[in-house]
Amino acid sequence: MKETFIIPTKARILALVLIAIGVLAIVIGFAKEGPGTWSVLLINNFYFLSLAMGAMFFVAIQYVTDSGWSAMFKRVPEAMTTFVPVAFIVMLIMAAGVRDIYEWAHRGITATDALIAHKAPYLNIPFFYARLALFFGLWILLIATLRRFSLREDAGEKGETESFLKSRKYSRVFIFVFALTFSVAAFDWIMSIDSHWFSTIFGLRAIISAFYSAVAVIILILLWLNRSGYFPEMNKYHRNDFARYLFRLSIVWGYLWFIQFLIIWYANLPESTFYFIPRVEEPWRLFFRAEFILNWAIPFAVLMSDDIGRKKPVLIIISILLLAGFYVTLFLQVMPGTGGTVKIGFVEIGSFAGFAGLFFLLFMYTLSKASLKPDNHPFLEESLHHHL
Amino acid sequence: MKQKEIIAVFDNDEDLVSAIRKLLENKIRIRDAYTPFPVHDVLRLLGRETRLPYFAVIAGAVNIIAALGFLYWVAVIDYPLNFGGKPAFTLPAFVVITYLLTILLTFLITSLLFQVRTGLYPGKEPEEVMEGSTDDKFILALGSNIDMNEKDRSMADSILRECGATDIIERERDNEKK
Structure with a gap:
């Protein structure tokens, strides 16, 4: 039983309209607000890159844990990773604005700033782009490898496990590489905006945020596909497992958020508190509180009960709140450091919509390229009849 | 009259669950089920989900x-x-x-x-409904001869056999035990 996803015309038009809005918003941004728009681009690009990488991490986790329940949904997170090469291109385009975003890249800053001069062997433009190319190279290579085995499995015969075992092997490699490179990528691209500040847990927080919001997107997409008639086998137990994913990740997220804050708050050293002081005061205070409430308090309280968490409307609302929460997190990490203001206007929303449209279009395109369910996956039957 | 109970032994959880389903359809009272590991369907069907x-x-x-x-x-x-x-x-x-x-x-x-x-406490004597109930046997205990008439008895018997019970025992119920 081969079933393929056909891109609905409405969805294609919607995605194209969103992309048009995004292009318009970015053009208006550069025309009216100038170099500040680079930070908006950085937020959006890192946001959707996180979703793509988090989705790949989700697939890898399913492989290394031999999870059966999620086998039939595998193609959805797999298709979400198509955005990674696009993120690479956008990062390269952003080379034009690197001196506007990062303080360490300002001309002549090493002569006047001793701390940045000390960090210059690491934080300099050639090495920055060498690392960037290395990270994207590794990610694209591993994603393509896993995708190749996934498609080879479809072409093969039922009961053959060679591709599955290979996928599992490369999933382990991916998790290892992802943990190392994505944390350094978060240090480089986001944390180095505040060049004087450092937090070793920053990378881990980026990984968890990526995983967390990727699961939210997978849920939203699956519920949409389910409503359009795909995945008729999806039952309340699948939803239950997704709700549990969100619940557990909300605990991890809250834990990491709090220990980052607690240690800096307790030690009370000016060299690290200067990062939090503007963020807990006006005008950023609202964002600081919203981040914690959206990402931890609401999902934790609502998803505690399995019976509530598995309901479709609850999952949809929580997932959307989480996506908003992730945007607030990134906004709060980037904007105060690049001299941005508390403003979410047309440029911010429009460019976000543009990236979302592009992400969605690429996702649908890749999803329609292969059979919707991995037909020869050894755990497919278990997934189709998932039952607690 | 001495109370008697019917004990049915199954080899796997699927047979046990199908037997419980059929017995409930025929409105035969089930006293309890004993499984070596938690089986969610059993808890759900018998209304024993934990609070x-x-x-x-x-x-x-x-x-x-x-x-x-x-x-x-x-x-x-x-x-x-x-x-x-x-x-x-x-x-x-x-x-x-x-x-x-x-x-x-x-x-x-x-x-x-x-x-x-x-009713568990440290040092409590182990209480096993039947040998093997904590190893690899799935056991169903039905109501006694007092709350089951002859017709129900024979129906329960045939349902249990049909669903793959490996052993059906009728024994006196020990009232001292819980």
């Missing part, structure tokens, strides 16, 4: 308040100390201890309630 998590949530909420109250009493009322110029009542400093105390107290209270409700 312990609800208790744990309430206990957790009470314990958060208790732990915060305790810390407030220690750090503000009884023995206020100056730590790095921070005020005596500082919520971030209390969070970790509250978190750990809540987990500890909630675990202790909930496990205590579990032991009381199930």
